[in-house]
Amino acid sequence: MNLAVTVRIAWRAIVANPLRSLLTMLGVIIGVGAVVAMVAIGQGARQAITEQVESLGSNLLTVFAGTQQFGGIATTGQVRTLTLEDAEAIQEEVPNVTGVSAELQRPAQVVFREQNVYTQVSAVTPQFPAVRNFHPAAGSFISDADMRRRAKVAVLGQTVAGELFPDTDPLGQQIKIRGVTFTVIGVMEPKGATGFFDRDDVVFVPLTTAQRRLFGIDYVRTIYVQVTSPDAMPDAQTGLGDLLRQRHRLGPTRDDDFSVRSQADVLQAFTGVSRTMTLLLGGIAAVSLIVGGIGIMNIMLVSVTERTREIGIRKAVGARMRDILVQFLIESVALSVSGGIVGILLGVVGSRLITRLAGWATLISPQAVLLAFSFAVAVGVFFGLYPAQRAARLDPIEALRHE
Amino acid sequence: MPLIELENVEKVYQMDGLEVPALRGVTLTIDPGEFVAIMGPSGSGKSTCMNILGCLDRPTAGTYRLEGVDVTTLHDTALARLRNRRFGFVFQSYNLLPRTPAVENVELPMVYAGITDRRPRALAALDAVGLRARARHLPTQLSGGEQQRVTFARAIVMSPAIVLADEPTGNLDSTAAGEIMSLMERLSHQGMTIVLVTHDAEIAAHARRLVQFRDGRIVRDEPLRRRPERVGGPAG
Numbered sequence: 001m002n003l004a005v006t007v008r009i010a011w012r013a014i015v016a017n018p019l020r021s022l023l024t025m026l027g028v029i030i031g032v033g034a035v036v037a038m039v040a041i042g043q044g045a046r047q048a049i050t051e052q053v054e055s056l057g058s059n060l061l062t063v064f065a066g067t068q069q070f071g072g073i074a075t076t077g078q079v080r081t082l083t084l085e086d087a088e089a090i091q092e093e094v095p096n097v098t099g100v101s102a103e104l105q106r107p108a109q110v111v112f113r114e115q116n117v118y119t120q121v122s123a124v125t126p127q128f129p130a131v132r133n134f135h136p137a138a139g140s141f142i143s144d145a146d147m148r149r150r151a152k153v154a155v156l157g158q159t160v161a162g163e164l165f166p167d168t169d170p171l172g173q174q175i176k177i178r179g180v181t182f183t184v185i186g187v188m189e190p191k192g193a194t195g196f197f198d199r200d201d202v203v204f205v206p207l208t209t210a211q212r213r214l215f216g217i218d219y220v221r222t223i224y225v226q227v228t229s230p231d232a233m234p235d236a237q238t239g240l241g242d243l244l245r246q247r248h249r250l251g252p253t254r255d256d257d258f259s260v261r262s263q264a265d266v267l268q269a270f271t272g273v274s275r276t277m278t279l280l281l282g283g284i285a286a287v288s289l290i291v292g293g294i295g296i297m298n299i300m301l302v303s304v305t306e307r308t309r310e311i312g313i314r315k316a317v318g319a320r321m322r323d324i325l326v327q328f329l330i331e332s333v334a335l336s337v338s339g340g341i342v343g344i345l346l347g348v349v350g351s352r353l354i355t356r357l358a359g360w361a362t363l364i365s366p367q368a369v370l371l372a373f374s375f376a377v378a379v380g381v382f383f384g385l386y387p388a389q390r391a392a393r394l395d396p397i398e399a400l401r402h403e
Numbered sequence: 404m405p406l407i408e409l410e411n412v413e414k415v416y417q418m419d420g421l422e423v424p425a426l427r428g429v430t431l432t433i434d435p436g437e438f439v440a441i442m443g444p445s446g447s448g449k450s451t452c453m454n455i456l457g458c459l460d461r462p463t464a465g466t467y468r469l470e471g472v473d474v475t476t477l478h479d480t481a482l483a484r485l486r487n488r489r490f491g492f493v494f495q496s497y498n499l500l501p502r503t504p505a506v507e508n509v510e511l512p513m514v515y516a517g518i519t520d521r522r523p524r525a526l527a528a529l530d531a532v533g534l535r536a537r538a539r540h541l542p543t544q545l546s547g548g549e550q551q552r553v554t555f556a557r558a559i560v561m562s563p564a565i566v567l568a569d570e571p572t573g574n575l576d577s578t579a580a581g582e583i584m585s586l587m588e589r590l591s592h593q594g595m596t597i598v599l600v601t602h603d604a605e606i607a608a609h610a611r612r613l614v615q616f617r618d619g620r621i622v623r624d625e626p627l628r629r630r631p632e633r634v635g636g637p638a639g
Contacts, residue, residue, distance in 0.1 A: 012502065016502060313500060313511075314511070315483070317492070317512040317515060318484065318488070318512050320483040320484075320515070321479060321483075322480075323515060396459045397454050400494070
């Protein structure tokens, strides 16, 4: 018995009951549509995060004080092992390093006349703009001379500038940080938000000034190291690790008292999160696909009962068990495949709509579409098998007598 | 060689744990070209005998040889093939596929035989029963007699060894019944072996041999003289 005839028989059975067939397919339609749309949202989010992380600066290694613990999460808080001298040594001794930025962040109150904001004071070195790809839009940034003199100068992020100086030019104005007077020498370009973190809500001061005059400490929290190319990253990472171990006088049995992460690691952490989210959403959608499959099984069982006599006739004229099995299997697969195709269209239209209405980035991935479609076919086969077997095993005499 | 040989065939049905005997040792031989009528009251075992003859059912005991081959030991797939190639079935309630044109109903056995040029053969079979003009009609658009003639076309389209007709005129008025009987006589003239189950003695009289069933046994088996002058049975 050839396939074209079987498919035609199945198609005829489906269109004989259009409303019932549509309702049966609805489960698969919703399931496939949900998988496609959910994965599109997850992938869109992942792409957006990737782009943002990449905008932070390329070929960047990040050195944190403290050892890596808890699956890659560095414990930084109280660790005081990294110093400005470490940063300078890295700059001079590790090959392929083009720039080093040592940083220290503390929250603090910043006051200009009657205005005051609670913001992040970021103590940095003159290399910061080059290494972090974050430049002043007006005025100038902290200079080497400022570092040497521990000058009381500050560069404002856009958010802070907007809040302290709503209608005056901040350049040359005097502000107070923790009661110490600083002169504003520059305003940074807007950088936007990364996740929940506003990168413009910050005040930059020279690292030496902050250590001595603001916080009374001699360590830094983070050292950013810019490397010439992505290929040079592994060597640079090993080189600076060896250098820091040597400088910190760590014996071979001691663990690192610092940790080094690359942009790739950060990206991996972000994409890991978004992959989990995609899987979760896709998993929920897959459950609805299974529910759709149960709907197909239900209606196929009804169909087998209704068409018992037809099965008897077919058996009497020579249909083998296999012929009947294949016929009903193709019918359930035809239901799930039609549902799958409609579902894919629905998912694509749905994610377009989500992008337009909610403004979320969505990305239709061909793999997700293919996966959802094959899952729909599998659902048709799996849930169609039992009813088809029941049909194939019917006794021809009983079936012919059936009213 | 006889076409059909039943030897001491018994059939016992299990019903709610009770054993109900339907056939109690039936021995029957049918030669090629015979036109046999089977009669008997309800529950006498004639339908059970027909199901076994048509390989729709298996005997509980005894042997059944079709064209010299013991079919009681054959696998389901082999029985399906026999039903497809060697038998043509005609039922009291026609048993045509609903929502399916007459010509496609006639094509059905050829679908399972894997024959590809089905349409001309199906149309030829419909021609033989005088229904070529109705080929595209659905069963619901045909009269009872016409539906039964489509069933005959389906039964003969594979050129089977034997046509098994179970009460083919049971649902028909006398005119339509007459048409069906003349069709059967014509098939018989052309050499087709026919086994016909009926309640009606007048219908049975068209056959050449009468087998009477009672309580699962054959109680009478005799040749019938041909009476071509019978009312309602015009010679074909």
